[in-house]
Amino acid sequence: GAGVSQTPSNKVTEKGKYVELRCDPISGHTALYWYRQSLGQGPEFLIYFQGTGAADDSGLPNDRFFAVRPEGSVSTLKIQRTERGDSAVYLCASSLTGQGISPLHFGNGTRLTVT
Amino acid sequence: KNEVEQSPQNLTAQEGEFITINCSYSVGISALHWLQQHPGGGIVSLFMLSSGKKKHGRLIATINIQEKHSSLHITASHPRDSAVYICAVDGNTDKLIFGTGTRLQVFP
Numbered sequence: 001g002a003g004v005s006q007t008p009s010n011k012v013t014e015k016g017k018y019v020e021l022r023c024d025p026i027s028g029h030t031a032l033y034w035y036r037q038s039l040g041q042g043p044e045f046l047i048y049f050q051g052t053g054a055a056d057d058s059g060l061p062n063d064r065f066f067a068v069r070p071e072g073s074v075s076t077l078k079i080q081r082t083e084r085g086d087s088a089v090y091l092c093a094s095s096l097t098g099q100g101i102s103p104l105h106f107g108n109g110t111r112l113t114v115t
Numbered sequence: 116k117n118e119v120e121q122s123p124q125n126l127t128a129q130e131g132e133f134i135t136i137n138c139s140y141s142v143g144i145s146a147l148h149w150l151q152q153h154p155g156g157g158i159v160s161l162f163m164l165s166s167g168k169k170k171h172g173r174l175i176a177t178i179n180i181q182e183k184h185s186s187l188h189i190t191a192s193h194p195r196d197s198a199v200y201i202c203a204v205d206g207n208t209d210k211l212i213f214g215t216g217t218r219l220q221v222f223p
Contacts, residue, residue, distance in 0.1 A: 004157075031209075033210070033211075035213075040215070042119075042201055042203070042213030042214050042215045042216055043158075043201075043203075043211075043213050045210040045212075048209050048210055050209075056208070056209060056210055059210065091157070098209050103148075103160045104148065104163075104211070105160065106157050106158035106159070106160070107157055108157035109157055
């Protein structure tokens with residue numbers, strides 16, 4: 001596709017369940033970012049991939065959160081034992097190289113609701 | 116204190132008005148981004164700049180590196196400009212630091 005694609009667009013899950021959120025970046029973009037945005041707040045950094053490796057995962061809030069990008073394209077954000085506080089919009093973005101050099105392209109986000 | 120501060124938080128305008136949104140930051144940066152987010156929608160990158168001024172249609176972005184300040188201007192505003200405008204800085208760490216956004220409503 002032409003842009004960054006995130007699936008699902010909405011996810012409702014029960015507390016304690018496991019969820020996976022998917023991001024398809026723009027083809028050829030080596031840099032991929034996950035952000036989390038709570039209501040009324042700006043996005044907060046979670047993790048940054050350069051190719052297949054996580055170059056910076058310092059924003060992951062705890063060990064229930066994990067992300068992979070095994071082939072350097074699609075990325076999956078995985079959340080174990082979900083909690084109500086995990087409810088937010090999870091945004092994915094990609095850029096050709098890195099964000100200090102090339103512009104970011106955002107997906108429409110996945111709205112996660114934990115009940 | 117947040118590393119990126121935006122003002123105002125909320126802004127209403129009549130169609131046709133000239134609009135200015137301000138962003139101040141406290142860290143050294145390699146680039147500053149202006150982003151637009153519509154309700155329920157994704158984020159669109161408007162500008163990425165590291166110096167001077169950029170213009171795209173009715174939108175103008177300026178940055179003063181010495182003063183650590185940037186402005187986003189909208190000329191001849193239109194109701195379709197209604198959105199949240201977010202300033203974000205790249206503090207040489209490859210993770211953007213975001214402001215909390217300015218919610219703009221333009222009425223016909």
